[in-house]
Amino acid sequence: MSVITLTTDFGSGSPYVAAMKGVILSLNPAATLIDISHEVPAQDIRCAAVVLDEVSDRFPGGTVHVAVVDPGVGTERALVFARIGRQNYVAPDNGLLSRLARRTPPAKIVRLTEHDYWLQPVSATFHGRDIMAPVAARLSLGLDPDHLGVPLERLVMLDWPEVRLGPGRIEGSVLLVDSFGNLVTDLGAEVLPGFPGAAQARVFCRGHLVTGLSRTYGDSAPGSLIALVGSSGRLELALVGGSAAAAIQASAGDRVMVTWPEI
Amino acid sequence: MSVITLTTDFGSGSPYVAAMKGVILSLNPAATLIDISHEVPAQDIRCAAVVLDEVSDRFPGGTVHVAVVDPGVGTERALVFARIGRQNYVAPDNGLLSRLARRTPPAKIVRLTEHDYWLQPVSATFHGRDIMAPVAARLSLGLDPDHLGVPLERLVMLDWPEVRLGPGRIEGSVLLVDSFGNLVTDLGAEVLPGFPGAAQARVFCRGHLVTGLSRTYGDSAPGSLIALVGSSGRLELALVGGSAAAAIQASAGDRVMVTWPEI
Amino acid sequence: MSVITLTTDFGSGSPYVAAMKGVILSLNPAATLIDISHEVPAQDIRCAAVVLDEVSDRFPGGTVHVAVVDPGVGTERALVFARIGRQNYVAPDNGLLSRLARRTPPAKIVRLTEHDYWLQPVSATFHGRDIMAPVAARLSLGLDPDHLGVPLERLVMLDWPEVRLGPGRIEGSVLLVDSFGNLVTDLGAEVLPGFPGAAQARVFCRGHLVTGLSRTYGDSAPGSLIALVGSSGRLELALVGGSAAAAIQASAGDRVMVTWPEI
Numbered sequence: 001m002s003v004i005t006l007t008t009d010f011g012s013g014s015p016y017v018a019a020m021k022g023v024i025l026s027l028n029p030a031a032t033l034i035d036i037s038h039e040v041p042a043q044d045i046r047c048a049a050v051v052l053d054e055v056s057d058r059f060p061g062g063t064v065h066v067a068v069v070d071p072g073v074g075t076e077r078a079l080v081f082a083r084i085g086r087q088n089y090v091a092p093d094n095g096l097l098s099r100l101a102r103r104t105p106p107a108k109i110v111r112l113t114e115h116d117y118w119l120q121p122v123s124a125t126f127h128g129r130d131i132m133a134p135v136a137a138r139l140s141l142g143l144d145p146d147h148l149g150v151p152l153e154r155l156v157m158l159d160w161p162e163v164r165l166g167p168g169r170i171e172g173s174v175l176l177v178d179s180f181g182n183l184v185t186d187l188g189a190e191v192l193p194g195f196p197g198a199a200q201a202r203v204f205c206r207g208h209l210v211t212g213l214s215r216t217y218g219d220s221a222p223g224s225l226i227a228l229v230g231s232s233g234r235l236e237l238a239l240v241g242g243s244a245a246a247a248i249q250a251s252a253g254d255r256v257m258v259t260w261p262e263i
Numbered sequence: 264m265s266v267i268t269l270t271t272d273f274g275s276g277s278p279y280v281a282a283m284k285g286v287i288l289s290l291n292p293a294a295t296l297i298d299i300s301h302e303v304p305a306q307d308i309r310c311a312a313v314v315l316d317e318v319s320d321r322f323p324g325g326t327v328h329v330a331v332v333d334p335g336v337g338t339e340r341a342l343v344f345a346r347i348g349r350q351n352y353v354a355p356d357n358g359l360l361s362r363l364a365r366r367t368p369p370a371k372i373v374r375l376t377e378h379d380y381w382l383q384p385v386s387a388t389f390h391g392r393d394i395m396a397p398v399a400a401r402l403s404l405g406l407d408p409d410h411l412g413v414p415l416e417r418l419v420m421l422d423w424p425e426v427r428l429g430p431g432r433i434e435g436s437v438l439l440v441d442s443f444g445n446l447v448t449d450l451g452a453e454v455l456p457g458f459p460g461a462a463q464a465r466v467f468c469r470g471h472l473v474t475g476l477s478r479t480y481g482d483s484a485p486g487s488l489i490a491l492v493g494s495s496g497r498l499e500l501a502l503v504g505g506s507a508a509a510a511i512q513a514s515a516g517d518r519v520m521v522t523w524p525e526i
Numbered sequence: 527m528s529v530i531t532l533t534t535d536f537g538s539g540s541p542y543v544a545a546m547k548g549v550i551l552s553l554n555p556a557a558t559l560i561d562i563s564h565e566v567p568a569q570d571i572r573c574a575a576v577v578l579d580e581v582s583d584r585f586p587g588g589t590v591h592v593a594v595v596d597p598g599v600g601t602e603r604a605l606v607f608a609r610i611g612r613q614n615y616v617a618p619d620n621g622l623l624s625r626l627a628r629r630t631p632p633a634k635i636v637r638l639t640e641h642d643y644w645l646q647p648v649s650a651t652f653h654g655r656d657i658m659a660p661v662a663a664r665l666s667l668g669l670d671p672d673h674l675g676v677p678l679e680r681l682v683m684l685d686w687p688e689v690r691l692g693p694g695r696i697e698g699s700v701l702l703v704d705s706f707g708n709l710v711t712d713l714g715a716e717v718l719p720g721f722p723g724a725a726q727a728r729v730f731c732r733g734h735l736v737t738g739l740s741r742t743y744g745d746s747a748p749g750s751l752i753a754l755v756g757s758s759g760r761l762e763l764a765l766v767g768g769s770a771a772a773a774i775q776a777s778a779g780d781r782v783m784v785t786w787p788e789i
Contacts, residue, residue, distance in 0.1 A: 003288055005281070011705030012275045012538045013565025015581045016757070018531070021560050022584030025529055029586055033560070034284050034296070039276025042706055043767065055278045058285030058392075060292055071767070074742025124742040126757030129584075179274030180305055216337025216387040231279070231389030241306065241334070266551055268544070275538045297547050297559070302539025318541045321548030321655075323555055442537030443568060479600025479650040494542070494652030504569065504597070 002140040003032045003063040005056070007048055008128065009040040010068070016126065020066070020133040023119065027137035036065070043071040045095050046158060047252065050176045052089075053099035054232055061086035064136045067096045068128035079112040079131055080152060081145045088139060090132045095158035102160060113149035161253075165191060168262045172235070174205070174254045181243020185256045187235040193260040201260040203227040205237055206248045227258075265403040266295045266326040268319070270311055271391065272303040273331070279389065283329070283396040286382065290400035299328070306334040308358050309421060310515065313439045315352075316362035317447075317495055324349035327399045330359045331391035342375040342394055343415060344408045351402060353395045358421035365423060376412035424516075428454060431525045435498070437468070437517045444506020448519045450498040456523045464523040466490040468500055469511045490521075528666040529558045529589040531582070533574055534654065535566040536594070542652065546592070546659040549645065553663035562591070569597040571621050572684060573778065576702045578615075579625035580710075580758055587612035590662045593622045594654035605638040605657055606678060607671045614665060616658045621684035628686060639675035687779075691717060694788045698761070700731070700780045707769020711782045713761040719786040727786040729753040731763055732774045753784075 004024060010016045021033050036055055040048045048069040056065050070077075070092045078093040084106045089097055093111070112131060115122075117138050119130040135148060163186055164171040172187040183205065193201050198213035213235075214220055214228040222241035225248065230236035235258065237244045245251060267287060273279045284296050299318055303311045311332040319328050333340075333355045341356040347369045352360055356374075375394060378385075380401050385393040398411060426449055427434040435450040446468065456464050461476035476498075477483055477491040485504035488511065493499035498521065500507045508514060530550060536542045547559050562581055566574045574595040582591050596603075596618045604619040610632045615623055619637070638657060641648075643664050648656040661674060689712055690697040698713040709731065719727050724739035739761075740746055740754040748767035751774065756762035761784065763770045771777060 003292065011565075013561075013563040014705045015563055015577045016704070018560065018562040018581045019584045019757075022581065022586075022589075025558065025560070025589075026584065026586045029529065029558070032288065032292070034281065034288070035276075036281040037276040037278055039274075051278045055281045055285065058282045058289065060285075060289045063285075063288075072744040075744035077744075123755075123757040123759070125754065125762075129757060178279070179277045218335040218338035218340075228388065229386075231282075231386040231392060233386070236388075266555065295551065295555070297544065297551070298539075299544040300539040300541055302537075314541045318544045318548065321545045321552065323548075323552045326548075326551075441542070442540045481598040481601035481603075491651065492649075494545075494649040494655060496649070499651075 002028060002030055003034060003060055004136050004140055005034045005036045005059060005063060005065045006038070007036040007040065007052060007065065008038045008068040009042045009044065009048065010038050012038050014038060016129070019129045023129055023133040024137040027134055028141050031137060031140050040069055043069060045069050047176065049096050049099040049158065052096065053103065054176070056087050056100070057085065059087065062088065064088045064090060064139045066128070066132050066136045067091040068132060069096060070094070070127065073127050074124035078152070079127060080155065081110040081112060081135070081139070081148050082106045082155065083108040083145070088145070090136050090139070093156050095156050097155050098157045099160065101155050101157065106155065108145060109152040109155060110145050111149045111152045114147060117143070117148060161186070163187060163191065169257065169259045171255060171257045174250055174252050174256060177245045177251060181239065181245040182230065183237040183244050183250050184230060184232060185235045187256065187258065189229045189233050192229065192235060192258065197260060201227070201258055203235070203237065204257045206250045206254055208248045210237065265291060265293055266297060266323055267399050267403055268297045268299045268322060268326060268328045269301070270299040270303065270315060270328065271301045271331040272305045272307065272311065273301050275301050277301060279392070282392045286392055286396040287400040290397055291404050294400060294403050303332055306332060308332050310439065312359050312362040312421065315359065316366065317439070319350050319363070320348065322350065325351065327351045327353060327402045329391070329395050329399045330354040331395060332359060333357070333390065336390050337387035341415070342390060343418065344373040344375060344398070344402070344411050345369045345418060346371040346408070351408070353399050353402070356419045358419050360418050361420045362423065364418050364420065369418065371408060372415040372418060373408050374412045374415045377410060380406070380411060424449070426450060426454065432520065432522045434518060434520045437513055437515050437519060440508045440514060444502065444508040445493065446500040446507050446513050447493060447495055448498045450519065450521065452492045452496050455492065455498060455521065460523060464521055466498070466500065467520045469513045469517055471511045473500065528554060528556055529560060529586055530662050530666055531560045531562045531585060531589060531591045532564070533562040533566065533578060533591065534564045534594040535568045535570065535574065536564050538564050540564060542655070545655045549655055549659040550663040553660055554667050557663060557666050566595055569595060571595050573702065575622050575625040575684065578622065579629065580702070582613050582626070583611065585613065588614065590614045590616060590665045592654070592658050592662045593617040594658060595622060596620070596653065599653050600650035604678070605653060606681065607636040607638060607661070607665070607674050608632045608681060609634040609671070614671070616662050616665070619682045621682050623681050624683045625686065627681050627683065632681065634671065635678040635681060636671050637675045637678045640673060643669070643674060687712070689713060689717065695783065695785045697781060697783045700776055700778050700782060703771045703777060707765065707771040708756065709763040709770050709776050710756060710758055711761045713782065713784065715755045715759050718755065718761060718784065723786060727784055729761070729763065730783045732776045732780055734774045736763065
């Protein structure tokens, strides 16, 4: 089992991604390399943190996920290995793993300090290639992460907005705008009113109101703004056949409120 | 042999693609995953149908092609397995396979109904991840497609424009605009006048006239609008060193006519 | 060992890339396929030449790198195999390999003439699929490159700007704009003044002046235009948290000068 995934803000088609893959394959030619995304907006740590939290659990246990959104490269920020659930992560300790760690406390965190596992020389500006890629390759070959450096107690945690629950009312935020323009929120299905009560739910975002929760996109007419529990198990706002983000000018961080009559 | 390809409208860099790959590798870690395209315009079933028809034959016999352009996800539209020629397909039955099936009648069609081969729970909005990905992984491991559900007689067929042939004249359509802006038509080399008669052919599209068929791009001056038999074995209109689509404002569906003097 | 990389100007998501991969996997199902980039600007041979020179060395020795930026496809330009350092290349002989070959003279060059190793028929417009992909697959299976055709003495070399060295002064050019908008130059660290002298260096580009060389991005305030030795070991101009290319309207080919007081 040697799956290694890559998540970066380098852009699709960036030769920097290819350089990391070359380094990994030079150390472990049998690694299976998977791109999670290279379209994270430049230096958008929060977006990458949400993407990792959405997707990485789907991979086989023991997968090594390398995440490089690293505006502080070459400064004093740490690089870390973390085991969270069944998955392994190699990333700068700048909040990239903080959505994952908020949900599941890491079973192990190691600060990467052992130079022997790195490329030499290490450039000051591309630790993805010179440190994270070779470390991931060696982990995929079975290296014990304890050899990588010194244990850390906790990861750097970003301040993520809290979901507020009240009687007949919950408030949350847009976490992610997907490529269809759907607004994926942090409101899990478990806090939403179930069907049939859902028909009377009112969803507010950016001054727009949606009444009732839909089951899927195809149940409403094109151009309708709808709310539904999406594939991530959380509330989404969607425009049927279009982009909700464009239609209501919403983006990550915008507040979303759901109210419903108490039954 | 376990190649699985993915064709979607999710966009390059979409974490939804990565989620599907994670599901597949969790079931078959030895699968070879290939992206055909994730740049199909959102919900453009016709474009994806043409892409699949252009490319999927090039893969090893027994490849499983998963196609997810699925505006009807969660509604009553069926999901199907189809064997067409030497290739296997898993897709919504919404016309995605209808260019392939028009050329080569499917040897087998199965409606996916057996929940045992799906992830549980199945979201209402992402059958690509929850049904198609695990079904493809299991097919790549050797599962008999008959186990997947119930036989179907025929696929949903879209209405594709017909090529009209007359003496010294054929009429067809632009099928696809490629990333260079070349206009790929549905007029096969077999219905075009051969060389040297080709020198006198006249090609009309969007009010523009090209005289003579070229052999390749480099034979004409930059800026020339040319017509040639492209890599798909069909007539293409191209602008040397530029985009024919932009230059003559053409897009998929536009009519193309070729005339030539009878010899 | 059978890594094959692809570098093209087809665009991410192009089905043409997938067609090449299908051809390769049909011949060598065990090949590991890696995309270096498909975002080379259309027909920009110089950009692809720089990308190949930046990245291909990172791959395992014996990797086959296929590069298809080929405005002359179907004309008399040659297709070649070249061994440069530990790497193998298959490309049109149009300058694509000329940055690599400028640094390391090829150990072997073979003009591809043996049709037996190609797909039949060969289209006039897509030699990437019909010649280069099958040749690469066969090389990855161990075919002796001498079988591919006839030896060539030298590759077509593009005219690359020279670095000019003077006392306290060097002049070079921007080679590449990366996806962050960083301007990567041809001025290697070995010709730049070392620290601490670097603090007094003055870097000029497009009428802008940067004083002193930084060590990494995070050492300066957002919005600062800085100069530093980047991950390629060469001078880069960067805008902290933004795009230097956009800020100073610079692009590949622009001249860069560095001066410093003689010590």
